[in-house]
Amino acid sequence: MKEHTLPTPCFLVDQALIERNLKILRGVMDRTGCKILLAQKAFSMYALYPLIGSYLSGATASGLYEARLSARHMGGENHVFSTAYRPDEFDEIADICTHIVFNSFAQLERYAPRALAKGRSLGMRVNPQCSTQQGQDIYDPCAPYSRMGVTPENFRPELLEKYRVEGLHFHTLCQQNADALVATVAAFEQNFGQFMQGLKWLNLGGGHHITREDYDIPALERLVVALQDKYGVQVYLEPGEAVALNAGDLISTVLDIIHNGMDIAILDTSAACHMTDVLEMPYRPPLQNSGMPGEKNHTYRLGGPTCLAGDIIGDYSFDAPLKIGDRLVFGDMAIYSMVKTNTFNGMGLPAIALRGKDGGCRVIKTFGYEDFEGRLS
Numbered sequence: 001m002k003e004h005t006l007p008t009p010c011f012l013v014d015q016a017l018i019e020r021n022l023k024i025l026r027g028v029m030d031r032t033g034c035k036i037l038l039a040q041k042a043f044s045m046y047a048l049y050p051l052i053g054s055y056l057s058g059a060t061a062s063g064l065y066e067a068r069l070s071a072r073h074m075g076g077e078n079h080v081f082s083t084a085y086r087p088d089e090f091d092e093i094a095d096i097c098t099h100i101v102f103n104s105f106a107q108l109e110r111y112a113p114r115a116l117a118k119g120r121s122l123g124m125r126v127n128p129q130c131s132t133q134q135g136q137d138i139y140d141p142c143a144p145y146s147r148m149g150v151t152p153e154n155f156r157p158e159l160l161e162k163y164r165v166e167g168l169h170f171h172t173l174c175q176q177n178a179d180a181l182v183a184t185v186a187a188f189e190q191n192f193g194q195f196m197q198g199l200k201w202l203n204l205g206g207g208h209h210i211t212r213e214d215y216d217i218p219a220l221e222r223l224v225v226a227l228q229d230k231y232g233v234q235v236y237l238e239p240g241e242a243v244a245l246n247a248g249d250l251i252s253t254v255l256d257i258i259h260n261g262m263d264i265a266i267l268d269t270s271a272a273c274h275m276t277d278v279l280e281m282p283y284r285p286p287l288q289n290s291g292m293p294g295e296k297n298h299t300y301r302l303g304g305p306t307c308l309a310g311d312i313i314g315d316y317s318f319d320a321p322l323k324i325g326d327r328l329v330f331g332d333m334a335i336y337s338m339v340k341t342n343t344f345n346g347m348g349l350p351a352i353a354l355r356g357k358d359g360g361c362r363v364i365k366t367f368g369y370e371d372f373e374g375r376l377s
Contacts, residue, residue: 001361008253008327009269009350013045013334016357017247021211022055025242028210028217029057032224034235037079039206040066042240042335047354047364049074052243060206060238061097064089071096079203079238081125081169083147085111094118101125101169101203103149105156112163123167123203124160125149130172130187132180138280139174152191160195167233168192171205175241178219181208185223196231203236210242241335248334249288250274250350254326255305262315263300265322270304272311273347275333276340279310286331290316298322306345343372 006012025036035057046069049059058076061067067080080093081101093100094115101123102108108124115122127149131142141148149170159165172184181204196202204224209215224235252269271278278285293299296317304311313330341349349367356362 001363003251003355003361004327006251006353006361006363007351007366008251009267009274010251010353010363011248011333011338011350012251012353012355012361013048013244013248014355015048015051016355018048018244019051019055019357021243021245021247022052024211024217025239026055028221028224028237032221032235033228034224034237035077037077037236037238038070038074038243039238039240040070041339042206043244044069044339045244045334045352045364046073047352056243057236058098064093067093067097079236081171090114094120099123099167099201101167103147105150105154105159108159108163108165116164121166121200122163123169123201124165125169125171126155126188126192127151128170128172128184128187128191130184132172132176132183133174136174136281140172142172155192155195157195160199165199167199167201167203168196169203169205171203171207171238173205173207175209176207177209177212177214178216178223182219182223185227196233199231199233201234201236202227202231203238206238206240208237208239208242209245210237210239211245212242244334246332248332248338250285250330250333250337252328252330254322254324254328256324257300257322263298263322265300265302266305267302267313267328268305269313269330269350270306270311270345270347271313272304272306272308273342273344274304274350275313275330275337276342277336278313284314285333287316288329288331290318290328293317302328304347306347308345343375346372348372 038059053074059070060079063082070078078097079099080097083103099121100115103125133140137143252267254265256266258264293315296319298321299317301315302313351366352364
């Protein structure tokens with residue numbers, strides 16, 4: 001089917017663009033010997049897991065449900081990290097995950113025997129205490145009082161051998177370039193490098209925008225090779241955004257246009273329900289054929305149909321006046337937006353569609369009232 005016939009709101013993911021990103025990531029793997037995993041928290045479109053699994057080494061999860069999704073639909077290595085595991089879920093996690101990373105030594109002591117009995121590779125998450133982000137504490141695992149990772153003063157090296165820990169893990173970046181990773185690795189080595197002897201792997205986490213046009217891939221590759229040579233370990237990277245960066249849109253329709261000091265267009269998509277990062281970060285999502293307020297002849301505030309007064313996507317300008325029924329296409333919506341949708345206010349979830357390599361589109365999944373009702377009681 002053609003794009004203009006898709007229902008709205010609708011996430012439209014482009015398979016060719018996903019594969020373009022995967023080829024870049026595969027190139028890094030081939031040139032360095034590192035392994036790259038899909039971080040499902042950013043992109044969980046499992047209809048594409050067979051394709052992703054043909055390029056990458058597997059996936060990483062934040063808990064049981066993501067781990068189960070990877071086990072069912074991708075295969076390969078299945079890593080998991082959680083700040084704290086649930087006792088009633090851990091046995092299944094140990095059944096299906098190849099690598100299990102703990103956030104504290106108390107968690108390691110509690111669960112390691114059950115994981116080791118299944119032959120799993122165990123790791124500890126550490127906090128290098130190196131913040132490389134500016135003004136984004138919500139996404140900074142090294143911010144003061146962070147609950148993410150063991151700090152140097154709380155590290156217990158004597159437990160590594162006791163519980164046969166094979167790797168260390170840190171994740172501190174968010175949408176950053178290789179220079180931030182270089183700085184973080186220096187802090188990691190200063191605080192934890194002495195504990196690397198005898199370990200088998202080192203996971204550098206996610207937040208690496210490897211498929212971004214200006215990303216310094218040679219610097220990343222030099223760092224990976226240097227770490228593997230120095231410590232004799234397998235290096236892992238687990239980007240999420242890089243897999244689907246700039247590879248998906250959110251298509252919406254103008255439902256109404258009103259005026260209250262400025263022109264306001266009401267869309268059938270919602271910042272609060274369908275693109276929550278707009279309100280959380282906040283940020284202004286890219287919109288095809290638009291400009292900044294006042295840049296083009298006609299400026300509109302774009303808002304959703306919910307009762308939340310702050311359900312505002314942003315202010316955009318256009319060459320021609322908007323009309324009821326016009327379609328607007330927001331870019332870079334495959335990452336995080338798809339996995340963070342909700343049904344607040346009874347909002348329906350966007351459909352999910354795929355554009356194939358031939359340019360044709362097909363709807364992968366639609367959602368209805370039952371999906372709203374099924375989350376309630």
